[in-house]
Amino acid sequence: MTTPSHTPGPWFCADWLIGDAKRPQLTIASSTDQVAIVPSLYVNRAKEWAANARLIVAAPDMLAALLAAQATVETHTVRAYKYGCVDRDAEATLAEISAAIARATGTPV
Numbered sequence: 001m002t003t004p005s006h007t008p009g010p011w012f013c014a015d016w017l018i019g020d021a022k023r024p025q026l027t028i029a030s031s032t033d034q035v036a037i038v039p040s041l042y043v044n045r046a047k048e049w050a051a052n053a054r055l056i057v058a059a060p061d062m063l064a065a066l067l068a069a070q071a072t073v074e075t076h077t078v079r080a081y082k083y084g085c086v087d088r089d090a091e092a093t094l095a096e097i098s099a100a101i102a103r104a105t106g107t108p109v
Contacts, residue, residue, distance in 0.1 A: 005105070007035050009060030013053050026053045063104050070097045 007030050014027040025039040026049065038053045073094045080087045095109075102109045 006060065006063075007033055009064075011035055011057045011060060013050070013057055026050060028053055028056055059104070063101070066097055066101050066104070070094065070101060073097060 009030065011028055011030050014029055025037050027037055028035045036056060038049055038056065073090055077087060077090050077094060080090065098109050101107075
């Protein structure tokens with residue numbers, strides 16, 4: 001199982017900080033540290049950048065869910081093989097889960 005090396009969640013979005021009226025930025029933080037700053041190059045794209053920031057904020061929870069799902073699907077697949085069954089959907093799902101975890105953790109599949 002992969003051990004995450006990122007800042008532990010939960011993460012949250014702080015308010016928009018306006019250093020320059022044309023370049024607001026959103027800070028993503030944990031309870032103990034700043035995680036990232038999401039700049040919005042244009043005020044008219046602030047909603048899009050806020051949506052991107054929410055996705056980033058959910059990343060630790062999504063990674064934890066993927067790790068749990070990976071273990072469950074692996075167990076299902078092993079049990080299926082034990083009884084002579086091959087579940088191609090489970091194998092494909094496991095490959096997608098493993099690839100997403102690899103992208104998130106920077107580890108090879």
